[in-house]
Amino acid sequence: MEYRELKVNLPKELSDSFYELLDTLQCAGYYEILFDGEAPKEKDQGLIRDNTNIRIYLQTDEIDKELKILIFLKIHAPSNSNTESRNIETRDYEEAYKEYYKPFSIGKKIWVIPTWEKNEPETIQLWKPNGGIPLFINPGVAFGTGHHETTKLILEHLDELYDRGKFPFLSACDVGTGSGILSIGLAKFGVSKIFALDIDPNAVKAAWSNWTENEYPKGFQFSVEESGIDNPKLSNTKYDLAIANITYAVLSQNIRHLAKIEAPRIIFSGIITDKKDQFLGLLQSHLPGKLLYSKEWNEWWVLDWLRN
Known part of the structure; x- marks a missing residue:
């Protein structure tokens, strides 16, 4: 079975309202990465990041939910957020968070x-x-x-x-x-x-x-x-x-x-x-x-x- 994985980077001050959106959408799952050594360094970033990285998992046919997530980011953080997406197998989905x-x-x-x-x-x-x-x-x-x-x-x-x-x-x-x-x-x-x-x-x-x-x-x-x-x-x-x-x-x-x-x-x-x-x-x-x-x-x- 495949899932749609979204990698979202957004300002920390938006994370609570973003979580409320994800709860409303009833995503298959999501989690926050407390430290991601592979995440791109933000502009003028010091030792501590001002942004946070969140992984979100959807069913592959839930295009409407992905669009709502993208609209939220476009409205609230148009210049300081980014996303990546891909389809992954169930095994990858279940094992992804263990690294962190x-x-x-x-x-x-x-x-x-x-x-x-x-x-x-x-x-x-x-x-x-x-x-x-x-x-x-x-x-x-x-x-x-x-x-x-x-x-x-x-x-x-x-x-x-x-x-x-x-x-x-x-x-x-x-x-x-x-x-x-x-x-x-x-x-x-x-x-x-x-x-x-x-x-x-x-x-x-x-x-x-x-x-x-x-x-x-x-x-x-x-x-x-x-x-x-x-x-x-x-x-x-x-x-x-x-x-x-x-x-x-x-x-x-x-x-x-x-x-x-x-x-x-x-x-x-x-x-x-x-x-x-x-x-x-x-x-x-x-x-x-x-x-x-x-x-x-x-x-x-x-x-x-x-x-x-």
Whole structure:
């Protein structure tokens, strides 16, 4: 089977709105390359790039989606973006991102390890001698490599709660699970029952696959479904904790469904600085409570909300 691969280079400040477009288009997959030694050097570029490189994958007959991507770039970055495209085989598509995805640490204990390196002696030496907690992840085409600020902020917060002995959660729901990385982190910290969901069928497959790559104590239960926030399992089942790494646009549109989630505590990420106060206002109106913790990184926020 063939896919259409687009190599896009665009200004970093446009990446969030570009990701929203890609989510709307429901591409087969996309990922950001954090470092690309083969990418052409930009004009007047210093050591750190002002642009970012994104790989996008479409079905070969999705010409309309490719045109919408090109129109976005033409409108928003006519002089400082570029694209390349080609058709590739399924095998090339599945292996492409592996070159850029290496083990890295988050917080005091967490190590995110690519599944294809989990048994490598050099990789094991990174986390095991110091009592690290490995999250074995093959991100594939789902959001959740662990590199994005929103994912890191939640994992760092969970790691800190666990380190301070303030992690009383036995059940949780993961709304917008992506690759499943946050669910796996919850499980490694002792959550024994997890329900995850995502509207992207590729994410559901990735989350389940990643779940099976990791080991947990006996008795752990994990289920994942292709679904939106209106899933009745969120409102008909009680959870100790809910996590939602989702953009403000989606959260605000689904605030009434969020209010029905049967969890006294919800950790949100995906909120940018410009929308933080608006979102806190929405929470106070629809899920009255108080903010226990917040932290910002590159204008992204994690918010730990305790409901009344």
